[in-house]
Amino acid sequence: MSLNNLKKETTLYIRLNDKDNVATIVNPRGVKEGAAFFNGSRIQEFIPEGHKVALTDLDKDEAIVRYGEIIGYAAVSIKKGSWVKETLVRLPSPPKLDDLPIATRKLEEQPPLEGYTFEGYRNNNESAGIKNILGITTSVQCVVGVLDYAVAKIKQELLPKYSNVHDVVALNHNYGCGVAINAPESEIPIRTLQNMSTHPNFGGEVMVVGLGCEKLLPDRLIQADDKQLNILSLQDQKGFTKMIDAIMKMADQRLQKLNQRERVTCPVSDLVVGLQCGGSDAFSGVTANPAVGYAADLLVRAGATVMFSEVTEVRDAVHLLTPRAVNKEVGQALIDEMKWYDTYLQKGMADRSANPSPGNKKGGLVNVVEKSLGSIAKSGSSLITDVVAPGEKATKKGLIFAATPASDFVCGTLQLASGMHLQVFTTGRGTPYGLAMAPVIKVSTRNALKNQWDDLIDVNAGRIATGDATIEEVGWELFHFILDVASGRKQTWAEHWGIQNDLSLFNPAPIT
Amino acid sequence: MSLNNLKKETTLYIRLNDKDNVATIVNPRGVKEGAAFFNGSRIQEFIPEGHKVALTDLDKDEAIVRYGEIIGYAAVSIKKGSWVKETLVRLPSPPKLDDLPIATRKLEEQPPLEGYTFEGYRNNNESAGIKNILGITTSVQCVVGVLDYAVAKIKQELLPKYSNVHDVVALNHNYGCGVAINAPESEIPIRTLQNMSTHPNFGGEVMVVGLGCEKLLPDRLIQADDKQLNILSLQDQKGFTKMIDAIMKMADQRLQKLNQRERVTCPVSDLVVGLQCGGSDAFSGVTANPAVGYAADLLVRAGATVMFSEVTEVRDAVHLLTPRAVNKEVGQALIDEMKWYDTYLQKGMADRSANPSPGNKKGGLVNVVEKSLGSIAKSGSSLITDVVAPGEKATKKGLIFAATPASDFVCGTLQLASGMHLQVFTTGRGTPYGLAMAPVIKVSTRNALKNQWDDLIDVNAGRIATGDATIEEVGWELFHFILDVASGRKQTWAEHWGIQNDLSLFNPAPIT
Numbered sequence A, B: 001m002s003l004n005n006l007k008k009e010t011t012l013y014i015r016l017n018d019k020d021n022v023a024t025i026v027n028p029r030g031v032k033e034g035a036a037f038f039n040g041s042r043i044q045e046f047i048p049e050g051h052k053v054a055l056t057d058l059d060k061d062e063a064i065v066r067y068g069e070i071i072g073y074a075a076v077s078i079k080k081g082s083w084v085k086e087t088l089v090r091l092p093s094p095p096k097l098d099d100l101p102i103a104t105r106k107l108e109e110q111p112p113l114e115g116y117t118f119e120g121y122r123n124n125n126e127s128a129g130i131k132n133i134l135g136i137t138t139s140v141q142c143v144v145g146v147l148d149y150a151v152a153k154i155k156q157e158l159l160p161k162y163s164n165v166h167d168v169v170a171l172n173h174n175y176g177c178g179v180a181i182n183a184p185e186s187e188i189p190i191r192t193l194q195n196m197s198t199h200p201n202f203g204g205e206v207m208v209v210g211l212g213c214e215k216l217l218p219d220r221l222i223q224a225d226d227k228q229l230n231i232l233s234l235q236d237q238k239g240f241t242k243m244i245d246a247i248m249k250m251a252d253q254r255l256q257k258l259n260q261r262e263r264v265t266c267p268v269s270d271l272v273v274g275l276q277c278g279g280s281d282a283f284s285g286v287t288a289n290p291a292v293g294y295a296a297d298l299l300v301r302a303g304a305t306v307m308f309s310e311v312t313e314v315r316d317a318v319h320l321l322t323p324r325a326v327n328k329e330v331g332q333a334l335i336d337e338m339k340w341y342d343t344y345l346q347k348g349m350a351d352r353s354a355n356p357s358p359g360n361k362k363g364g365l366v367n368v369v370e371k372s373l374g375s376i377a378k379s380g381s382s383l384i385t386d387v388v389a390p391g392e393k394a395t396k397k398g399l400i401f402a403a404t405p406a407s408d409f410v411c412g413t414l415q416l417a418s419g420m421h422l423q424v425f426t427t428g429r430g431t432p433y434g435l436a437m438a439p440v441i442k443v444s445t446r447n448a449l450k451n452q453w454d455d456l457i458d459v460n461a462g463r464i465a466t467g468d469a470t471i472e473e474v475g476w477e478l479f480h481f482i483l484d485v486a487s488g489r490k491q492t493w494a495e496h497w498g499i500q501n502d503l504s505l506f507n508p509a510p511i512t
């Protein structure tokens, strides 16, 4: 990366790769026509912050290169110093999925990172949690109104008595009845709910509230031997007040047990970290995502499981990922997830041009190819050791691709089902996002966002663009912050304010 | 209907139509083998309450008739007095959609019902509301965590100052970003949100909280001239505390205005009532739904708009509905909605056998044909004056088919978008259901459910099965109760407890 940090009136820009023929404007207010560029050249027109400037004259149909990769083709000829804006860039075809190099990259084995631990909660099943939460699973959306009432009462009357318990969380969702439960793709929402009900941050204290006539039978959601002890069906209760009493009683028993738990030192190999981006801009791939990628490499070296996701933001960069698969099977599994999603979008007569969002575009991203190249920077440089389908539990250590949509809350919900303890979330435009079941660490791509949202952004990677920190420094800062949050020594801003966005299930099957 | 109300040890059963060769067992504990049947015959085996008994010997492949309609074919020969259970009934093909009688039924014009009114809130746009609620629309799921925090604070600090305002409701949903917003079927969730933001129970005080980079631009959600005054984008705010301050301030201005509103007498023609069933059983089509159908006829005669819905529960009885269409166009629109849904289910490799639910079956319903015949009883006997597609605003008076899935919360959300002021909800198995935006009147199909859920069921139609009330009596009771609830003179149990189930959007388009 070359950063020309001259005087303020000159053009500040970042070129990421020697092959690049465009660069990203860093000046917070953009650059004006006539501003000094390089070698005595001039900027041809106003270009906003985060948007691209042509480093050479580009002919019509010439490849536009960023990250050393083709992000599109010039729709018209573009002069050096001009704004390479969305309308001037033709979208290239996505990488063909049948001829990709798989497991070709020989990585130098990174030395393991020893001596790092976190203070977690040991679960009976040999997993660990980083929170001590009472999770209440629901088998059907019908019970949500009653359960919300009960949870408010639990929080007011019971939770204050149990100071070692962090929260009571109802797994409210819109599945369970009125769904095509036997459709092939219903396995996705069902396994998502199954895996969420035994989330490691719930300490093994399972509790399911059902209705009694739903299609998703409550006992499909738990593995416990004594299923009936852990399921409360509202149709068995004598009216509303008795429902509330029964839920309170069941919760109280579990809160008593959870309250006896204490943090113990756990190896980093017990940790499962999810990575996601939302509200991306052109700096995502320059600052926040590379720093997260660096931290991801550190976590992998320390033995953790790290999940990256978001199929639609990986699809156009998949040729850079298949070589990193640990073997042919994992590479093929990655390709299969891309194919599944291609078909899924096609069936709905949608295509990848639905991504990026208007905000992404305002932030300087011209298309999904550019967005994807920035997005995969989160994955760092480790080999990809496994691929899990949407909502499947991750069982391997190392860097894992957990297939999910890019939609922030659907991705978050599926990563939780895959066993995520906490999420690292990079944002350029800004998203005030939180999950009830797991801390969300928010990493900003720009200083301006951190300045504006000082009480929401946990780690500022914008300093990388201004030369005030290196990718390595922010990567290490994030690594330590992750261990601090996992240990309860530090809180994310989302935890501090209690921001808890709703879960959002991925259900590609029809409803009825 | 013939009800043999002899001594308790004898078989109590209901035969609905002279053509029926099966009847429904009414004995609360079912009937035992050897129990007295009719003409000296005997029950052949235990048959539970709500399940069907053969009135004659049925040959293999013989048509099984209930409601005077074929609900299936005998898979084996069945002896008179035997249990006609699910596994013995083969599902017939659904009615073919290309050769249905349309608008053939000449109804005797029912005399208008004059002199009935309700006390509502007159809106500027000449509609009326029955509640005085501050509705806060969201353009994207990202803002929900922050908005939930703000709404809790508004309810605690502001709402108590404005005693004429009933509630503050956030329209939280999982749409807005990470969706294929240009896919053809995205028009359904988008118009649903558009129509919800101007719901008549919100008194015209529009307020939209957005993020700033979402795909669903907030100004697509409101029609107001001064859009910018009514939209608050979180990315424009300086951090979390300022977001909360800004939402509180915007809410306070609108609460002041809403607080000045008072109820005025409105004609019943201003009223829009939605009908739905959930957790149906074999009595749904015998007690609750016919009583609701009677009330629906009264409402139509009094000038109201009455919507029935639930495509998958109408599909198998559509041949009984197309003749009631007011004209060819309306009949064809009804057929087109059925076709759309057939294709939608097919694409997801699901079919109508996904309905009924296990609870429906426990309640005695053998298949979707029987369920549908019971379900459409809610629609009464009026002509169908219009058909609206999912999420479209209803503009006509009279009986309207509002196409929705049968899923309770998806149906509820779409009926709200169509302008529903309140919903009448029939249930046999029991569903403790409530909506934040509109009262839900719960009607039980059986006395036992009313006894068990006395503090949840508003009207008990079970008395019809035991001969303690007629369909007409319960229909009139419901009609009066609807006007009382609309006028704020009476509360539903769901309002009393504050049961508010989450909205659930219908989005047949892919997510990204």
Ligand SMILES: [Ca+2]
Binding pocket: A276, A277, A278, A279, A280, A310, A313, A375, A406
């Ligand atoms: Ca993203």
Ligand SMILES: [Ca+2]
Binding pocket: A276, A277, A278, A310, A406, A407, A408, A411
């Ligand atoms: Ca995302």
Ligand SMILES: [Ca+2]
Binding pocket: B276, B277, B278, B279, B280, B310, B313, B375, B406
């Ligand atoms: Ca139903």
Ligand SMILES: [Ca+2]
Binding pocket: B276, B277, B278, B310, B406, B407, B408, B411
């Ligand atoms: Ca329903």
Ligand SMILES: [Ca+2]
Binding pocket: A172, A502, B172, B502
């Ligand atoms: Ca909620």
